[in-house]
Amino acid sequence: MTHFLRGFAALCLTFLLWVGAGLAQTDIDYDAWTKLATRAEDVIEAGRASDAALEQLRAEIATYRETFLSAQSTSSDRISTLQAQLDALGPVPEDGTEDAEIAARRTELTDQLARLRTPVQRAVEAYSRADGLIREIDTMIRSRQTDALLELGPSPLNPQRWAPALEELVGAMYSVLGEVTNAWKSDVKQAEMRSNLPLIITLVLFAIVLVLRGRRWIGRAVEYLRGKTRRGTGVWSFIVSLGMILLPLLGLVALTNAAEATGMFGTRGLILLQHVPALGAILLFIRWLADQSFHRDDEIATVHFEATRRIEARAYFSLFGVLLAMRGLLNALATTANFEPDLLAVMDFPILLVCALFLFRFGQLLTGIGRHHPEDAEPLSEVAQFRNGLARLAGRITMGVAVVGPVMSGIGYTNAGTAMVYPTVLSLCLAGVVLILQRFVNDLYRMATDKSVSEAASLLPVLAGFLLVLLALPVLALIWGARVADLTELWTRFQEGFQMGDTRISPSDFLTFAIVFSIGYFATRLLQKGLRTSVLPRTRIDVGGQNAITSGVGYLGIFLAALVAITSAGLDLSNLAIVAGALSVGIGFGLQNIVSNFVSGIILLIERPIGEGDWIEVGGQHGIVRDISVRSTRIETFDKFDVIVPNADLVSGQVRNYTRGNLLGRIIVEVGVAYGTDTRKVEKILLDIARRHDAVMLNPAPGVDFMGFGADSLDFRVRAVLHDINQGLAVRTEMRHQIVEAFAREGIEIPFAQRDVWIRNPEALVGKQAPVPEPRPEPQKDEDNA
Known part of the structure; x- marks a missing residue:
């Protein structure tokens, strides 16, 4: 550690x-x-x-x-x-x-x-x-x-080495106690302690209060904050919960200063006292980590065990802290007494063995996550299933390490066994820290937006979690024995970048490119918004033209932003000319449809044969143009669903635009009357109906055509030009209602379809009559049976 x-x-x-x-x-x-x-x-x-x-x-x-x-x-x-x-x-x-x-x-x-x-x-x-x-x-x-x-040393399981190891350990402890005893016998040391006695008593009382009561006070404060339903409760309770580490740690620091102020500790004792705050911080931090990871409240806990398993997991994590603190104290004692490495391995083996046992049991708890999900409960989401899968995999790895580590240490590969067990414990602690920080980020997001992460479905918390994992990777490498130089070397290689021709491209070049392009992109969007909301509405350009100008400015701005960003980053793209020439052949064949649609989109934006809001017909589909992009055009049909049409079809195919330039349009209503009806009267009635309608223009005037003699009726056609062709369906419907009503008043009949059937050689259809069967006599009923 x-x-x-x-x-x-x-x-x-x-x-x-x-x-x-x-x-x-x-x-x-x-x-x-x-x-x-x-x-x-x-x-x-x-x-x-x-x-x-x-x-x-x-x-x-x-x-x-x-x-x-x-x-x-x-x-x-x-x-x-x-x-x-x-x-x-x-x-x-x-x-x-x-x-x-x-x-x-x-x-x-x-x-x-x-x-x-x-x-x-x-x-x-x-x-x-x-x-x-x-x-x-x-x-x-x-x-x-x-x-x-991979160095093979004496086995710590050899009983012959237990007694020397115990003697060394007891001797080191007695040496520290001997220094205290000799100092107590010194009059100078006693006088020094008496002069510092008020300070010592104050520090000891302060330490006792903080160590014994600090966690309880902070726990009550956290429970009070959690009971509130105010915005940002999770953030403030997390910050306050850090006091469970800080207050007892201040108490330990005060207690250490009080012990040093007595002047009763020699060189070895002072070395041990200097390690007490650090070891206490490890113990307090892991205990806080256990409380946060396996809290009894599901909203606080980051690892969701069952209630009984959660208590057990919290206990194991707390014991990990105790064992790591004991090992740190043993190493500090070894530096003062200069233990032999073989004897230190014997002293450390019991701690390693107990830690491995707890580690194995904790791995079993991890492998059981999600396996006992109630059938009547809601099914787990894909994210929860993925996390449970990772937890079970980590549990299996932990169990394997808990078995292999002590075995290797017992054989004599002490360094290998130690390098497996203790880093695994620290890796679990690091994973717990990442999960807790992820929860803290989610609480921050909820405080800022007043929405939970699941409700908002935002990408920011996910990116924050990914960043936390990236930041944890160097720490994980240090835990598993990586040197600081290894990490700095990776950073140096990353800083160097890579060579492309005569140009070296470094991460700073990419950063410059991203910053300049982002500035250009947002400036382009601001210019588009200004044109769309302030400048173009004050001109006489129609809506379609305004959208075309706005889109063109956007494409041009993005292109210029990319060009300026490449120049600012100092990227020499001349070396890519050969590669681009080779790729152009593949682009010509593989991306010809995309390129065709892109060019067609540019043509549509420049020539504007259609515009947003136009009623068009393409490929048998009628609809309103809602959006024109560089690749395709979105049309909303009258059935309220979207049709995505490639721009190449709009340029090369036949398109009917009913509202381009103006909304004028002609409608036709056809009707038939029975033979024998006064045709002049019918023409007058139809013409009056067309003229009286509010949507029909009087110049050009509506007209009625006598189309001809149909098989079943005399056929007429009403022609009328409307102010707004978008009302064509409603006008047709209303005219038909009025025609039916007017014909009913005038006694004019709208005939059904009539057919005359002529039968040739009807005598051939007459056949001989079938003989009528004679009636059968009814059977006589038996009176007895009746």
Whole structure:
């Protein structure tokens, strides 16, 4: 645990130093670098330096490597400018007839370019040397770590080593007590303690109150906040719950200061006292973690066991904290007494064994998550099923580690067994922290939006959870024995980026591209909104034209934003010309439909044969155009469902637009009357009905046509032009009602379909009559049976 804490602190310090080195650029002392590189090569060749010395040497080389990497981009703009000037002069004539002035200018530019490239090339060479040395040092340290991990020592199960180990442990404890006894016999120490007695009593009372009552006070405050239904309750209760760690920890610090103020502890005792706050923090943190992860309230608990299993899991987690604190105390005692590694392994084995037993039982609890879901309860969501699956997998891995770790340690592979059991416990703690922070993020989101994550179905909490997992990965690596240098090396490789032709693309280039493109994108959206709401409505451009202008500005703005972002990031895309030429063939065949629709969309936005709000007919579908994009057009039919039409069909196919330019349109109503009806009278009635309707225009005037003599009726047709063709169906319906009513008043008949059937040779259909059967006599009834 202390190794992990030191590693995490070193990681933070290394990051701050890296930032400082990036901010302060200085000239490179190549003489000092040459001496350092030569010394490093000698140390690597000798192979006798300690791990600490190698890490220190590696840190110095890494600092130089960062400087060399920065120097490679020095004067890059000036170099590009000079190269462009040389390219503008053209190639040197083969016949040697170049003008003297141009030749002199070419020589001058070439000399300037060579002077600027010299330090860059030197930095590239030095960077390669530094990178190679760092790789060799890392390989040496990893080889030593592997050898130490797989080192076979005496078995802690050997009874012959129990007595010496116990004697060493008891002797170390007696040495600490001996220092206290000798100090108590000293008059000077007693006088010092009496002078500090008021301070000691105050600190002890303060410590007792905080240690014994602090958690209870904070627990009551959290329960009070949880009982409220105010907004942000989960956030504030989480923040207050951290007092369960802080208040007792302050008590432990006060108690430690009180013990130091007595002056009764010697060198070994002071070393142990210095470890008490850190070990107490570990114990308090894991206990708080257990309470938050396996709380009795389902809304607070992050791991949903059954009620009885939740209590058991909380107890196991708390015991993990106790065992880790005991192991830390044992290691602190070992530093004061200089225990032999073999004897320390014997002392540590009981703690390891008990920890493995609890770990195995906790793994069994994890494997049972979600297996006993009640049948009458609501089915679990896919997210819950996925989490339960991960928990069961972690449980099986935990059980395997709990078995293999003690076995390997018992055989004699103490380092390997220790490196399996304790990191597994810390990994479980880290997973609990991530889940608790995810719940805290959800509570923050609910406080900000007054909606739960499930109600809002927002992506932000999911992204926050993903970010938490990414931040936990370096910590997880430190838990499992990774060096800080390993993590910083990964960050260095990420910072370097990758080489594409003559251009190195780094994460800073991507960041610059993303920032500039985002600014351009939002500026384009703001310009579109301003045009749509303030500028274009004040013009005489119709709605379709306004939408076309707005869309065109959007596409142009996004294209310019991408172009400016690429230029700002310094990305040279000229090297991609060959690749783009090769890909164009595949695009031509594989994406021809998409490209065709895209070009057709541009044509629709420019020519505007149709616009949003138009009533069109395409492919037998009638509907209103609701949206025109670069790939397709969305049409809402009169049945209120959407039809997505590719733009290529609208450009190359036949489209009827009923409302383009204006809403005028003609309707036709057909009707038939019986033979013998006065046709002039029918014409007058129909014409009056058309003229009286409010939606019918009088110029051009409506008309009635006598179409002809039908098989069943005399056929007429009413023609009328409407102010708004969108009312055509309603006008037709109303005219038909009025025609029926007017014909009924005038006694005009609307005939049914009539057919005359003529039967040829009817005598052939007459056949002979069938003989009539004679009636059968009824049987006589038996009177007795009757």
